[in-house]
Amino acid sequence: MLRAVGRIIKISGPVVQAEGALGFEMHELAMVGNEELIGEVVRIEGDIITVQVYEDTTGLKLGEPVKGSGMPLAVELGPGLVNNIFDGIQRPLTVIRDITGDFVKRGVKATALPRDKKWHFTPLKKIGDYARPGEFLGKVQETPLIEHRILVPPNREGRVEFIAEEGCYTVEDVIAKLSFEGRTYELKMYHRWPVRRPRPYIERYEPSEPLITGQRIIDMLFPVAKGGAVAIPGGFGTGKTITSHQLAAWSDANVIIYIGCGERGNEMTEVLISFPELKDPRTGRPLMERTILIANTSNMPVAAREASIYTGVTIAEYFRDMGYNVAIMADSTSRWAEALREIAGRLEEMPAEEGYPSYLASRLGEFYERAGRVKTLSGLYGSVTLIGAVSPPGGDFSEPVTVHTKRFVRAFWALDSALASMRHYPAINWLISYSEYVDYVEKWWNERTNGRWKGMRLKALEILKKEDELKEIIRLVGVESLPEEEKLILETARLLREGFLQQNAYDPIDTYSSPEKQFKLLDAILKFHEIALRSISKGIITSKIASLPSIADLVRARMNIPNEKIEDIDAIIERIESEIKSLGGA
Amino acid sequence: MSMEYRSIQKISGPLIFVEGVSGVGYYELVEIRDGEGNLRKGRVLEINRNIAVVEVFEGTTGLSTTSTTVRFLGRPLTIPLSTEMLGRIFNGIGEPIDGGPPPITEDYRDVNGLPMNPYSRDYPTKFIQTGVSAIDGMNTLVRGQKLPLFSGSGLPHNLLATQIARQATIVGEEEGFAVIFVAMGIKHDEAAFFKKSFEESGVLKNAALFLNLADDPPVERLVTPRCALTLAEYLAFEQDMHILVILTDMTNYAEALREISAAREEVPSRKGYPGYMYSDLASIYERAGRIRGRKGSITQMPVLTMPNDDITHPIPDLTGYITEGQIVLDRDLHRRGIYPPINVLPSLSRLMKDGIGKGKTREDHGPVASQLYAAYARAQELRMLSTIIGEEGLTERDRLYLRFGDAFEKRFISQSVNENRSLEITLNIAWELLSIFPDSELTRIPERIIKLYKRS
Numbered sequence A: 001m002l003r004a005v006g007r008i009i010k011i012s013g014p015v016v017q018a019e020g021a022l023g024f025e026m027h028e029l030a031m032v033g034n035e036e037l038i039g040e041v042v043r044i045e046g047d048i049i050t051v052q053v054y055e056d057t058t059g060l061k062l063g064e065p066v067k068g069s070g071m072p073l074a075v076e077l078g079p080g081l082v083n084n085i086f087d088g089i090q091r092p093l094t095v096i097r098d099i100t101g102d103f104v105k106r107g108v109k110a111t112a113l114p115r116d117k118k119w120h121f122t123p124l125k126k127i128g129d130y131a132r133p134g135e136f137l138g139k140v141q142e143t144p145l146i147e148h149r150i151l152v153p154p155n156r157e158g159r160v161e162f163i164a165e166e167g168c169y170t171v172e173d174v175i176a177k178l179s180f181e182g183r184t185y186e187l188k189m190y191h192r193w194p195v196r197r198p199r200p201y202i203e204r205y206e207p208s209e210p211l212i213t214g215q216r217i218i219d220m221l222f223p224v225a226k227g228g229a230v231a232i233p234g235g236f237g238t239g240k241t242i243t244s245h246q247l248a249a250w251s252d253a254n255v256i257i258y259i260g261c262g263e264r265g266n267e268m269t270e271v272l273i274s275f276p277e278l279k280d281p282r283t284g285r286p287l288m289e290r291t292i293l294i295a296n297t298s299n300m301p302v303a304a305r306e307a308s309i310y311t312g313v314t315i316a317e318y319f320r321d322m323g324y325n326v327a328i329m330a331d332s333t334s335r336w337a338e339a340l341r342e343i344a345g346r347l348e349e350m351p352a353e354e355g356y357p358s359y360l361a362s363r364l365g366e367f368y369e370r371a372g373r374v375k376t377l378s379g380l381y382g383s384v385t386l387i388g389a390v391s392p393p394g395g396d397f398s399e400p401v402t403v404h405t406k407r408f409v410r411a412f413w414a415l416d417s418a419l420a421s422m423r424h425y426p427a428i429n430w431l432i433s434y435s436e437y438v439d440y441v442e443k444w445w446n447e448r449t450n451g452r453w454k455g456m457r458l459k460a461l462e463i464l465k466k467e468d469e470l471k472e473i474i475r476l477v478g479v480e481s482l483p484e485e486e487k488l489i490l491e492t493a494r495l496l497r498e499g500f501l502q503q504n505a506y507d508p509i510d511t512y513s514s515p516e517k518q519f520k521l522l523d524a525i526l527k528f529h530e531i532a533l534r535s536i537s538k539g540i541i542t543s544k545i546a547s548l549p550s551i552a553d554l555v556r557a558r559m560n561i562p563n564e565k566i567e568d569i570d571a572i573i574e575r576i577e578s579e580i581k582s583l584g585g586a
Numbered sequence B: 001m002s003m004e005y006r007s008i009q010k011i012s013g014p015l016i017f018v019e020g021v022s023g024v025g026y027y028e029l030v031e032i033r034d035g036e037g038n039l040r041k042g043r044v045l046e047i048n049r050n051i052a053v054v055e056v057f058e059g060t061t062g063l064s065t066t067s068t069t070v071r072f073l074g075r076p077l078t079i080p081l082s083t084e085m086l087g088r089i090f091n092g093i094g095e096p097i098d099g100g101p102p103p104i105t106e107d108y109r110d111v112n113g114l115p116m117n118p119y120s121r122d123y124p125t126k127f128i129q130t131g132v133s134a135i136d137g138m139n140t141l142v143r144g145q146k147l148p149l150f151s152g153s154g155l156p157h158n159l160l161a162t163q164i165a166r167q168a169t170i171v172g173e174e175e176g177f178a179v180i181f182v183a184m185g186i187k188h189d190e191a192a193f194f195k196k197s198f199e200e201s202g203v204l205k206n207a208a209l210f211l212n213l214a215d216d217p218p219v220e221r222l223v224t225p226r227c228a229l230t231l232a233e234y235l236a237f238e239q240d241m242h243i244l245v246i247l248t249d250m251t252n253y254a255e256a257l258r259e260i261s262a263a264r265e266e267v268p269s270r271k272g273y274p275g276y277m278y279s280d281l282a283s284i285y286e287r288a289g290r291i292r293g294r295k296g297s298i299t300q301m302p303v304l305t306m307p308n309d310d311i312t313h314p315i316p317d318l319t320g321y322i323t324e325g326q327i328v329l330d331r332d333l334h335r336r337g338i339y340p341p342i343n344v345l346p347s348l349s350r351l352m353k354d355g356i357g358k359g360k361t362r363e364d365h366g367p368v369a370s371q372l373y374a375a376y377a378r379a380q381e382l383r384m385l386s387t388i389i390g391e392e393g394l395t396e397r398d399r400l401y402l403r404f405g406d407a408f409e410k411r412f413i414s415q416s417v418n419e420n421r422s423l424e425i426t427l428n429i430a431w432e433l434l435s436i437f438p439d440s441e442l443t444r445i446p447e448r449i450i451k452l453y454k455r456s
């Protein structure tokens, strides 16, 4: 086939222009220069095209060719995705390492999915069946955790003329033939899909089930629903990455996609080292068996950072289409926005706020819209939950990326430098964070907590809010002049902060709290509050209660009591009750 | 071989615009000859139609559109590499300036380096003892980490950096350690201070110095750290050495970056710094690390002075977003005569958790650090409060925290410039300080560990 060709007339960082380039399409994949660097057409004016190049352009020369590929930038979707690490344009970093060694060189050609590996395929259709778009042709057990369902591509359908027998095949083997309107189409175990086009589904549903993360402040106070969209904004070192890692590790999603977008190489290494060791609390299998990593670290080419987000979300939609709940963490969406800004600047586009292009908001909107709970083409429920870290300059939440992101997400976990510097982790500020998913997940929680979840949640928030107000007063008059009830609020708030909200990601017990443990811990602290309040009315002073020996046990319970032994929390609260009794209260 | 152009169309700040070029490569090295025949070096920043935009490392003073000629060398800026470079002094683009001969080698490498494949990285886990309690005890440095000093003008960051360079050891390992010192726009006497201090401590023979000083051309600063890190990568990953790279002052570096950006009339982001400053800084800082299957390592300690002591200024801000923590020096502590004036609260070592604990340092290390943080944060909060309402307004328990705060600064943070504390000593001081609290206050430490270590 004849492909369009142009000649380079301008090179500015990752942006290249070529002239004489007739016949290119917008967003077409292009091969740039003699080394055939990978790029994408981002602007066409007459016979001049502008290409953003996904690899380092050092040494590229004027006059070298830019060749079209006839295809848009797309990902390969099929077995071989899970338990793998890709760069921003879906080249496996393992393969790149085999080819260029420990440092990434340019011009590497590597297919996303291994071509030589054989997968055990089990057909789910027979000859004569009609196969609609998105239906399952068969399945492959990709890892012990993931049954990879082989889909009819969304733009194909037809009568099954041939389907491979159960057996081992590579992704290049033809496993089915469909006839449609007189033509026959050969299908393999994988297909391509353009990254910038959302994959179709039948219908969107409201979210209804929480994504259980095992993180107390999230699940109990600011929950996210499966199919929801959340932002985690925070200045440097406040805990965006650790929170994202925690979610990747412990969320009850079927598939996790972790995008390291313009962040540190060591953070990807950390996942690569720890996830094969960590066990999924529900299945006992290594977490890597359900995880896909996408890495464009901060020193890798900036244009590929822009693409990495789309690569990730397209893969997520693909697993959603198999009927799975998928969760994506994008750390950090600010780096993606900055990549947009850099490219826009080099295209000499008119800047809007802080140099960002005017389409920043719409791009963010389009991205977060790809989250959702849907009825898939095959008629199942599936969901994509999007969790985006935001890195505001100077930790200032009034900057454009944070502000625009807020319009498109429905939960906001605001990380706070002051909490982080006190080593209160996760440093999620309970006064300014919010979740609009509370009403959606209330039913789920209430069914499991005798209808008490919502009330307890409100009570905890109220005490914390009250503490904040009291702190203002203390600043003027000191603690001693407060009435005993208010001193108790301070004590209970301290227990909430230290014994419930704080959660140490590195403590083997504390790192994951089952929903039952979360509920019990919160219940115990609120019970303490009730008992103490009654005793105060009998004239016992708060400072006596606060120095009871068992209070420290309640604070330490999150680390001392494993998910399997939560009855021990009852014992603590009983001890506290009897200690208070011996003071003459309760 | 290569064409000589006389077609400089425009000179603007550190940039020259050369017209009518063909076959020029992006980022290639350029040789510029001024009217008197002196050579300068530069680099292609952009090519548009037949115009190449070139940044001149030595600056454009004395260049003209009539008598200056330009040659494109068809290769990127490279430096020669050899182990002989230890013990030597180079200028900002890697040429020897100590009067000695150029290093003998066939090995030339592009100073820009290549991004390390994240899949090839090995996670840093080896504790480096710096002998400084605030670092070892609470913000532990590990081999292969990038941990900057955030300072302010007039604060003793140079003193601290040399103390660390002098004292840094892996307990039980001595060999294969070298320092690469990178000066960007610092004063002559500061550079002399570093040199003298390396000399006295015997580090100098195992050190390479790359000097771009205050009166050297600012644009050259953009390549100085890259030359140095290219040598660091060679020594670490091909010669199995452990390299500590000290980069000072990154603020001067960032200013040079801003100057180029302004000359190119680019759309700025915050405070006039270019939108790509994050990626640019990352291309320096991410060159720290370790590689699986190789012995050596690169540990980076960049130093920067925060303009107006403002940690939210783009230079510390973007640095903090890339490095693996930061050590923050504090003017108030300095005024009160505390050396090193490290404010531990905004300081952080993100790699600490993997370098400490049972089998690495001590099992109580992590919990003790965490408890010190909690107690000192509380003390600071109460200090503020007591200045308003007086100590009488505080509870008994609160007054304990105030006492702790003072003792912590005087006994734990404060130490002398020559005091090299073992981790054992650091942790023992910590326990002494924590022992003023009843056990029930030490909720970040497991009871078992309290029983083992706390003295009553």
Ligand SMILES: Nc1ncnc2c1ncn2[C@@H]1O[C@H](COP(=O)(O)OP(=O)(O)OP(=O)(O)O)[C@@H](O)[C@H]1O
Pocket (backbone or CB within 6 Å): A234, A235, A236, A237, A238, A239, A240, A241, A242, A243, A263, A391, A425, A426, A427, A503, A504, A505, A506, B320, B321, B322, B348, B349, B350, B351
């Ligand atoms: N839940 C947690 N438990 C224990 N430590 C935590 C927790 N959350 C954060 N931390 C601590 O905070 C440090 C910084 O966290 P993290 O790397 O996630 O910050 P970040 O917001 O991603 O910063 P940056 O924007 O610079 O990438 C961690 O290295 C860790 O020491």
Ligand SMILES: [Mg+2]
Pocket (backbone or CB within 6 Å): A240, A241, A242, A263, A331
């Ligand atoms: Mg992070």
